[in-house]
Amino acid sequence: MCIVIIRYSFLACKADVYYKNALALSQQQNLDQAIYMYEKALEYNPNEEFYYGEMLAVYSTLADRSRESFAMLQKRAEDAVRINPQHAYYYNILSSTYGKAFVSYGDTSAKDKAIDACKRALELKPLFGDPHNNLAAIFVYERKYKEAMDEISMALKIYPKHAEYHRILGELQVQQGLKMEGIASLEKAVLYDPSIVSVWASLSRLYFEAGSLSKAGEMMQQAILLNPNNPRYHGDLGSVYFKQGMLDKAACEFNAALKLTPNDAYFRQMLNACQ
Template sequence: QEKNANEKEKEKKNIGGDAREIEDQVYKVALQSYREKAYADCLAKLKDYAGEITNPNFYYLMAITLQHLGDRAAAIVDYERVLKLDDLHFNTNLNLGRIYYNDKNYEAATELLETAYSRRENDLDLLYDLTKAHFYNKNYTTVIPYLEAYLKRNSDGGEAWRMLGESYSKTGKSRSASKAFEKADRYSTGNDELYKHLEGSIAKYGREASEYSKDGKYKEAISVLEKGIMEHSKAASLHFNLGLNYIEVGNVKKASEEFRKTIDLEPAHAKAYQGLGLIHYEREEYREAGAYYLATIEAGKQDEFVYYKLGSCFFKLKNFNKAVDAYQQSIRLNPNQKRYHFGLGASYIALNEHYDAIAAMEIALKLDPMYLDAQYNIAVAYLKMSQYDKSITEAEKILAKNSEYAKAYLVIGHAHKRMGNYILADSFQKKAERIDPSLKQ
């Protein structure tokens, strides 16, 4: 009986040996076809083998052949079979890790690439693949030492510096993040994978917030933008749009903070300066508003409205010559806006350049014949030049269009008073006061 048992064991080993030899022969023949790029033939030979597969390279050859033939799903199945036989198989961990990375299955990718990297720590490309997998899996603490190691060996990698900056930022290391972002700006070509990923993500938050803003849902837009900033704290566009939405809900303090953050991140962001100009103008802080409108122009925004607001700041500050220059710039950019000509005319009146004032007001009136304030200022200009008949004529033109325009009666009254017609003057003064009690002397 003992002899029979030994013979059976020997026979079993021989059978196993024969099977492994056959498996090995099939593998070698298939490998030759693979090397000759006869992928379909290679796959057919491998699939014809019906025995037990014990060599992990058998499955590996099948997996890479399937990839060449475009069957990724089947290739993944065979890569997984390799790992069941040899979980440290370098090429399988590397290839499957990259497949999962491309599929955005970053958690699975990191595990596989970690295994591959443990076998080949001098492989710089592999190290970079591993860092990206950790980064996109949001393993910011884990990825920092990998990125630092990579950048010691490749210090001009713009994308790597950008990832390091983001990782430092996410882990509260703002000073280190700032230095890393400076390196990213220096070395980045602006077309690396992370740059495109970040730009796409930032744009997504911007679009979503914009849809809410269009519908007047400013609080919802603010929530979206704040979420985006948590992920992209250095995105100037998100801070700027957040500032705009804070203005819409009346939170001027927050809006101002966001515009300033925008400028810190992007010093040439003209619209952020303009936003701060608007805030200070509404507060009647004309000196500060003017400074921000000037900064808007210096940042490259040659905008008619910015020049107009700058002119208005100078006018309020009684710097009328500079107001004239600013209004003229706004008119140069758009000669068809009546208020630009009105502002110019008002500045000329303040400078006692009355004929220039009348010319500007007449253009405003031509653009809008019912622009009664412009016609009123023409009447005032004639009054100041002691051309009383012309002043009265202009005031009467106003009353023909609107008999309730109180200041027209007031101008006529002043004209008669200066001509010595005191009874008429008093009559027109009283008419003005009846319509507008604030005009009482």
């Protein structure tokens, strides 16, 4: 008995060394080596629930690299909920993984697994927004847009200042013809996270379509501040100025767009129209 305890203690200590090395490598963004160290830690102590959280975060980052990387994420997420069936976070990762298997890889058998994992995560932690977001992604894929908006709305009741949820809801609302509601949601998204450049650009185009040119210009200026090397943003701002009759400003923007894409016929045509 004493020998067994000593051996277990030795293996646990060895696993912990690998785990600490994995954490350090993760912080250095050396993710492949980090995964190797996490796997070695689990080799020596396969039932240590604590190891899975950080490891799953790294696998999630690498999952888009290949189908094999994604399969390892799914396997380890399944292992995590087996080791600790009371952990909502692990069920949430598992639901996201099954959801991606269904949406991105066409694995129809994963759909019900994803929904079940979401429900289990919410049973364990009712005030948890991510499972609602995972369900919304499935509903969007199935073109059940009302159900998707309902799920995101529930997530926002839990996290009312979550910029990404506001962005998703806004895009769904616009897609469904609820443009005013969509604009309001998108404005909340950049209120809570002003760095989401795509939302500034979307707001600019929506205001342009609505005829609110001054607002369209303000929104696109913000997009350009965040991403000055996007030719389309300069072209869109040029179109706003052109519509307002500010031809000199329009010409500057079309010039900026042409510097980034010299062979673009539309930008060249609009620049000539400003002369």
